[in-house]
Every structure is written in C-alpha cells, then in structure tokens.
Amino acid sequence: MDTKQKKISSFLVVGGGISGLLIARSLADAGFSVRVLDKGRGFGGRLATRRAMPARFDHGAQYFTVRDARFQSWVDQWLKAGVIREWFDRFEGTSTDAEGHPRYVGVHGMSDIAKWLAVGVDVRRATKALALSRRRGVWTVHTDTEWDYQAETLILTTPVPQALDLLDSSGEDYGNGYSERLRAVHYEKGLALMGRLDGPSGLPGFGGIKIDDSAQLSWLADNAMKGISEVPAITLLSTADFAEAHWDNEDSVRGQLLAEAAGPYLKARIREFSCHRWGFTKPVVTFGAPYFCNQALGLLMAGDGFGGPRVEGAALSAIETIQYLFEAICTPHWGFHG
Numbered sequence: 001m002d003t004k005q006k007k008i009s010s011f012l013v014v015g016g017g018i019s020g021l022l023i024a025r026s027l028a029d030a031g032f033s034v035r036v037l038d039k040g041r042g043f044g045g046r047l048a049t050r051r052a053m054p055a056r057f058d059h060g061a062q063y064f065t066v067r068d069a070r071f072q073s074w075v076d077q078w079l080k081a082g083v084i085r086e087w088f089d090r091f092e093g094t095s096t097d098a099e100g101h102p103r104y105v106g107v108h109g110m111s112d113i114a115k116w117l118a119v120g121v122d123v124r125r126a127t128k129a130l131a132l133s134r135r136r137g138v139w140t141v142h143t144d145t146e147w148d149y150q151a152e153t154l155i156l157t158t159p160v161p162q163a164l165d166l167l168d169s170s171g172e173d174y175g176n177g178y179s180e181r182l183r184a185v186h187y188e189k190g191l192a193l194m195g196r197l198d199g200p201s202g203l204p205g206f207g208g209i210k211i212d213d214s215a216q217l218s219w220l221a222d223n224a225m226k227g228i229s230e231v232p233a234i235t236l237l238s239t240a241d242f243a244e245a246h247w248d249n250e251d252s253v254r255g256q257l258l259a260e261a262a263g264p265y266l267k268a269r270i271r272e273f274s275c276h277r278w279g280f281t282k283p284v285v286t287f288g289a290p291y292f293c294n295q296a297l298g299l300l301m302a303g304d305g306f307g308g309p310r311v312e313g314a315a316l317s318a319i320e321t322i323q324y325l326f327e328a329i330c331t332p333h334w335g336f337h338g
Ligand SMILES: Cc1cc2nc3c(=O)[nH]c(=O)nc-3n(C[C@H](O)[C@H](O)[C@H](O)COP(=O)(O)OP(=O)(O)OC[C@H]3O[C@@H](n4cnc5c(N)ncnc54)[C@H](O)[C@@H]3O)c2cc1C
Pocket: 014, 015, 016, 017, 018, 019, 020, 037, 038, 039, 040, 044, 045, 046, 047, 059, 060, 061, 062, 063, 064, 065, 127, 128, 129, 130, 157, 158, 159, 162, 190, 192, 237, 278, 280, 281, 282, 302, 303, 304, 305, 308, 309, 310, 311, 312, 313, 314
C-alpha cells in the first residue's frame, strides 16, 4: 500500500527546464496553484551552469537566439532585469551569418534564466518522478522522495522518451491517436567536457568556435571570455557520433580524446577536466506540433521535442501550451479549477 504523504495542486509540471518553468511561471503569475518537480539539484535542465575546479562552466546550451516576437517579449524582460546580455552577434567569416543577430547568455551563466523564471514558483528540486497513476480524474506522480504529488492537470516537459516511460507506467491509453508520432520523437546524445586551463585560452573574437568538420568536436568556448568564470575554463562539446561511440567509455579516455582534438585551437593546456553525458541534446525528429494534449485525461506535453531544437523552440512550445491552457480554462468542459 502507498503510505507516502501527498501534496495537491491544480497543475503539476514534471521537468524544470525552460519549457516547464515558463509554463509554471505563467500559471503562477495568473494566480493558479502549480508545482514543478525536477530530478536535478539545480535549475534549468539543459540551461546548465556548473561551478567546479574552481571555475564556472556553461555545459549545456551555450547561448540562445530569438526570432519570434512572443519569445522576444520574455527576452526583453530578462534584458531589463539584467538576467541576460548579448554575448556576440555573428560568427566571423560565415557568409550565412554576415548580417548577424544577437546571441544571448545568462549574465552569470545560462541557468540564470531558469533561476529568474523560478521566482515565485513552487519548484521541488532533487525530486524524480518515478511513475504515474490516475484515479477519479486526479494524477499522482510517484517520486523518489517522501512525497507523492497530485493534480488534475499534468504537464510533462521532460524529453519525450522520458515522458512516455512515465506515461506508460500509468496504464492509461494516453496517445489520442498520436502514439506513433510521439514515439518517433528522438534526440541526439552529446558529451560536454569542462576543463580548467593553465592560462588564457587565446581563442579569437568573442571566445567561442563552432566546428563543422571534426569527428570529435562541435563547439568550444572560453567561459572566462564569456564573462562567467573568473579563471580560464573551457567547455568542449562533442559531436553526436563521438558521444554515441564513447558513451560508456571512461572520462579519462573520452576526455583525453576531446582535449587532444581541442589542442590546436588553444594556447593553454587543459590542466584538469570532467565530462558530462547528455542523453538528449537536441531533437532530430520532433512531434510536428508545438505541444501534445489529451484533454480527457488532463494531460499536456511540451518542450523542444514539440517546439523544435534550441532554447527558443522549447520556449515557444511553452508559450503555445500556456495560450492553449488559458483558452481551455475559460471553457467549462475541461474542468480546470484554479
Ligand atoms: C550540450 C548542449 C548544447 C546546447 N546548445 C544550445 C545552444 O547553444 N543554443 C540553443 O538554443 N539550444 C541549445 N541546446 C538545446 C537547449 O538546451 C534545449 O533545446 C532546451 O534547453 C530544452 O528545454 P526543455 O525545457 O525542453 O528541456 P530540458 O531543459 O531538458 O528540461 C527537462 C527537465 O526535465 C527533468 N526531468 C527529466 N526526467 C525527469 C523525471 N523523471 N522527474 C523529474 N524531472 C525530470 C530534467 O532534469 C530537466 O530539468 C543545447 C543542449 C545541450 C544539451
């Protein structure tokens, strides 16, 4: 028998990346009772910043861009609040980027955006959803803590395969005719190396290089030149193929290979490093609509698997989900109780 204590809210969001936090913040600002559960110890999911060695690294998303006016209005708030700043506006020597457009970063790291969004929102960190169940119109999220959480409306914003694993545990027939499309969503893997340098990196320009012709590396960035680390500290991102090939390898092996590949770009040596495995970097097949909804079950799914790769894709998925929710709340048959 389940003896865990239960906490109840109107809306429960599983996943505290940008999509989950944008949804939760919008609901909280509108006066609804909402709670976010995230398995991570920090905020932001793939908006990830880590302090180590002692340096500061962005080891997930490196920057973000804005094309859509709806996302721009959030970005304007972050600029005004001093949460983000422009890092650079073009990759030198790229004809496709000749005009340039702003690439934004968190002032102290990409997770600043998540921290700002989480203000005023009940976010339960270090809380992993293990399984779901639904009885009498109420979802229960069973977690690895002493608490289980309940809500009439469940919003899953984890990468889609993780969301489907959770939904499968519920025994509910949730697919609404879209099961195949949901199961088709898949993502690339990636490895991030965070390395403390023994001196300035010597990277040109703004301190980041996009690499298109390496089997190992796709990106390197100097976190000191980016303005988030007080000491020289490099982030190396692998290619998806390299991550697949070295997924279960020792850090000492795969890290060394990445460090060697970065050698020709650097004027300093990597003195110590650690690696992070990303099971989901960006979706290579998306759902094809900005969110998924099963109204009868009070279930929504959002995130970059719906809105498209990149921070902006995840944010737009959230923005569309919120719009849908606010419209649905006004219709009597959905059954929301704010
Ligand atoms: C290495 C890397 C580099 C990238 N570079 C860029 C870039 O430069 N520019 C750009 O625009 N985008 C970039 N991206 C992509 C961008 O980070 C993502 O598209 C975006 O952040 C996804 O947001 P999300 O809210 O959809 O998902 P996520 O940020 O993944 O949020 C999902 C959350 O769900 C949580 N979760 C998962 N399972 C559970 C569970 N069982 N219980 C509780 N919580 C759970 C996770 O902890 C996570 O916090 C990069 C991604 C990576 C990994």
